[in-house]
Amino acid sequence: MTRQRAGIAWGALGVLAVMALWELYKALGPAEGFVVGAIAGKTGSGVMLLPRTNDRAMPHIWDMVARLFQSTSGGDTPPLIVPVVTACLTTLGIVAVGWLIGVTVGLLLGLVMQRWRLAEWGLLPWIVVSQTVPLIAFAPILASIGSQVDRAGSIPWPQWLSVAIIASYLAFFPVAVGVLRGLEAPDRIHLDLMRTYAAGYWQTLLSLRLPAAVPHLLPALRLAAASAVVGAVVAEVSIGMRGGIGRMLIQLAGQGSSDPAAPWGPTFGSIALGLVAAGTVALIGFGLRNYRRGEATS
Amino acid sequence: MRHSTRRLLTVASVVAISSLALSACSAPAEDTGSASGDFEPITDISLQLQWLPQAQFAGYYVALDKGYFEDEGFDNVDIIPSGGDIVPQDALVAGDVDFAVAWVPKVLGTLEATGAELTDIAQVFQKSGTLQVSFKGDGVADVADFEGKRIGSWGFGNEWEIFAAMAADGLDASSVSITTQDFSMNALLDGDVDAAQAMTYNEWAQILEVVNPATGKLYQPGDFDVVSYEDTEGAMLQDAIWADTARLDDPAYADAAVRFLKAVTKGWIFARDNPEEAASITYDAAVNAEAAFPVGPVHQTWQMNEVNKLIWAGGDFGLVDQAAWDKTVAGALAAVNQDGINLISGEPADSAYSNEYIKKALEELAAEGMTVGGEYTPIDVVLTEGGQ
Numbered sequence: 001m002t003r004q005r006a007g008i009a010w011g012a013l014g015v016l017a018v019m020a021l022w023e024l025y026k027a028l029g030p031a032e033g034f035v036v037g038a039i040a041g042k043t044g045s046g047v048m049l050l051p052r053t054n055d056r057a058m059p060h061i062w063d064m065v066a067r068l069f070q071s072t073s074g075g076d077t078p079p080l081i082v083p084v085v086t087a088c089l090t091t092l093g094i095v096a097v098g099w100l101i102g103v104t105v106g107l108l109l110g111l112v113m114q115r116w117r118l119a120e121w122g123l124l125p126w127i128v129v130s131q132t133v134p135l136i137a138f139a140p141i142l143a144s145i146g147s148q149v150d151r152a153g154s155i156p157w158p159q160w161l162s163v164a165i166i167a168s169y170l171a172f173f174p175v176a177v178g179v180l181r182g183l184e185a186p187d188r189i190h191l192d193l194m195r196t197y198a199a200g201y202w203q204t205l206l207s208l209r210l211p212a213a214v215p216h217l218l219p220a221l222r223l224a225a226a227s228a229v230v231g232a233v234v235a236e237v238s239i240g241m242r243g244g245i246g247r248m249l250i251q252l253a254g255q256g257s258s259d260p261a262a263p264w265g266p267t268f269g270s271i272a273l274g275l276v277a278a279g280t281v282a283l284i285g286f287g288l289r290n291y292r293r294g295e296a297t298s
Numbered sequence: 299m300r301h302s303t304r305r306l307l308t309v310a311s312v313v314a315i316s317s318l319a320l321s322a323c324s325a326p327a328e329d330t331g332s333a334s335g336d337f338e339p340i341t342d343i344s345l346q347l348q349w350l351p352q353a354q355f356a357g358y359y360v361a362l363d364k365g366y367f368e369d370e371g372f373d374n375v376d377i378i379p380s381g382g383d384i385v386p387q388d389a390l391v392a393g394d395v396d397f398a399v400a401w402v403p404k405v406l407g408t409l410e411a412t413g414a415e416l417t418d419i420a421q422v423f424q425k426s427g428t429l430q431v432s433f434k435g436d437g438v439a440d441v442a443d444f445e446g447k448r449i450g451s452w453g454f455g456n457e458w459e460i461f462a463a464m465a466a467d468g469l470d471a472s473s474v475s476i477t478t479q480d481f482s483m484n485a486l487l488d489g490d491v492d493a494a495q496a497m498t499y500n501e502w503a504q505i506l507e508v509v510n511p512a513t514g515k516l517y518q519p520g521d522f523d524v525v526s527y528e529d530t531e532g533a534m535l536q537d538a539i540w541a542d543t544a545r546l547d548d549p550a551y552a553d554a555a556v557r558f559l560k561a562v563t564k565g566w567i568f569a570r571d572n573p574e575e576a577a578s579i580t581y582d583a584a585v586n587a588e589a590a591f592p593v594g595p596v597h598q599t600w601q602m603n604e605v606n607k608l609i610w611a612g613g614d615f616g617l618v619d620q621a622a623w624d625k626t627v628a629g630a631l632a633a634v635n636q637d638g639i640n641l642i643s644g645e646p647a648d649s650a651y652s653n654e655y656i657k658k659a660l661e662e663l664a665a666e667g668m669t670v671g672g673e674y675t676p677i678d679v680v681l682t683e684g685g686q
Contacts, residue, residue, distance in 0.1 A: 032488070043448040043492045044477060056484055074594025074686025077585055087589075140383070147394050240383030243589045250381060251350060251591045254481035258507035258593070259684045 019061050026060070029053040059261040064268070067261035080262065083248065084269040091232055091244040091270075094160050095277055098167025099228040103221065105168065106175025113176070114183040114209070115201070124180075131173050135231065136238045139166050143239035159241045166235035170227035178220025182213025214291035221284060225277040233270055245270050337550035343558060344376035345539075346386040346398040351379045351584035352592050353601035354499060354537070355399065356576045357422070359583040361565030369564075370557035379588055387416060390540055396551075397558060402535035402623075403630050403641060404455035409650065410642045415543035418651035420559050420616035420659075421623075422566070423537040423608040428459050429502055430525040431486060432493035439523040441467045441530055450479035450491035458641050460495070462629030463525075463532025471636045483508070493525070499604035503597055507685045516683060532633075534626040536608070539616075543649045552655070559659035563615050563670060567663075570606055570674050577602035597685030603677055610674035616656040623651060 031054045038046030051057060059067075068081040109127065113120040143162045150157040186208050194204045236246030249266040256263055285292065347355050358377050361367050367375040378395060380386060386398035387405045391414040398416075405416055430449065432438035438447055441463045451457040461471055479485040479494055483505050486494035496502040502524075510517045527533050539562065545551040569576035577598040584592040592598060613619065630641045660670045 044475070044490050052488060054488070056487060071686065073581075073585055073592050074596070074684075075581065075585070083589075083591070144392060144394075148392070151394070237381075238383055240379075240381045242379070247381060248591060255504065255591075255593050255685075256482035257484050257487060258504050259686075 026053045026058050056260045063261045064264040068265050080265045084265045087245040087248045088269045088273045094164045095228045095232045098164040099171050102168035102171025103175050106172040109176040110179025113180050135234050139235045139238040163235040163241050167228040167231035170231035171224035174220040174223035178216045182216030183209045186212045211291045214288050218285045222281045225281045229274045229277050340550050340554040342374040343396040346389045346395040347379045348386045348400050351588045351590050353577045353580050353598045356569045356580045357566035359580045360568045360576050361561045363579045366561040366564040370561045398540045402626050403458045406630050406646050407641045416540045417543045418538045419541045420539040420656040421618040424611040425608045426528040426533040427498040427608050428527040429496045430493045431496045432523045434523050438493040444474045447492040448475045450477050450485050450494040453478045458633045459527045459532040459534050461633035461635050463530040465632040466531030471634050476636050499601040503600045506681050534629050555655045556658045559656050573602045594686030596682050600679040603679050606674040614671035618651045
């Protein structure tokens, strides 16, 4: 219990430290930044070493927080925090779908690759290469395929499904690799023991390999959750899905000159989103705690 | 709930009225032309915008809100905003939408690059609304002053007026440093560029919604030098409604195009005569229906006012002016970007624009007693900090 309390205290201290650092730099740093190698009369020359601290670049923390409770777009619109939370929940739902798809695909790939060495040789390089495809190039193509399938009429393909698939595209990778490593984790001696029992593949899988894979699987799931959040936010922006936090962020950023504190609302929202996603996965780890003996308790 | 009930009622009444009309005369209601006649009228259409919902697109949202689309026999009109993620002409070519709003030079570039065929069926904006804004005293009061300066542009095809204007001034694109700016005006305010690109109806207002640290009050137009591309050889036609050329051979689609243009024209006429209400309708649509985050109501009224100035330039609504078209094409042919690439290398196809559909729509509206042309009388809009 005390350990938990200490954890919370350290977490809060970290947040406070970031806030203090922000305000400290804002107070002491150069308002127009620090540039070296600038040529007089040549706008934009030189390299900026220290970022600007003016109110457009770095609003005060209290301004950002106050902005959360001011009307979103003037008029009768609700305080900014309301659409931020709504947008976060929308994105969280998509992240969850993307995470589930990614984890399922990752698990299957891991199982197949462990079962047949040939599959590992054939698939693993492609799985690694898949992560080098830039999302912003891939997202619009998928969205376009989706809208064509949807227009064809027989299979409904809403826009959020494209976002979820892109999220899963990032999420499956750590799971596939983690599961593969995890399934191969049991000691030779344990495998030999299973063989002496004349246990088949499925029996070995269920009673030895899968339990042994848990310590590898849990961090992979957490990574997958974080990747799914990143994937969903990027995909929302690049395919222009309305309603999520990514689109909100980009839209408010466009108004950053006259309303610099506004884009920080959805920024905080997406941070909270990532924490919630990773935290939810931690709950799964709690459920599987019996299998985590080999893992360093964290 | 209230909204959907109202929509349901409207749909029901439209269905009722049109079925009455159909049963009254044995032939289908024959006021939209199309001699061949035998087709099922299209009742569901979609329109792709080129940006987020804002007063720039007031006419379409007003038509939706006031039921003008229903009046023309459409049950379901889907207006799809874009945040720069969807390229309207690409969406139209791909068949994702039925009509699209896009700038003429961008579409000309796409048509030449892909070989696709689209037709400008209504030239909504008759004038260019692009500006190049710099702080007074920085010496960028004219296109000729661009030489050696750092000029901001959004890219994505928004830069061609700059290159066309420079070409007309004999300036080589390599003599100017073109920098991509984001959609806020920070690049100018922070001094990252000498002159930033701005639309009269949007970013220009955004600058004027910022507090000038020197005075403690909002920036004033007098604090800036403004190059308006409309006054240069680089001026190009902007917001136009595009249709799929091949589909226009289908009488049902051609008929839908005319009906669609009628509704849209009515929307823009309403926006001309009631700029404040039109701005507020668009703002409400953006906030409620689209889950968008428009800049506040004052900003939208400013935008409505400026957009009206670009639309109602004296002639009839939406007609493609041959001279302005030729100027756009000439500019597009002359413009060379910083990579030495031309926007287009040859004249666009004759099918790239047609006044046939808008003329038919205007005739029918004029017969209904509407004033489909003329000038707009600007209103005074006082901007506030942040536009709220």
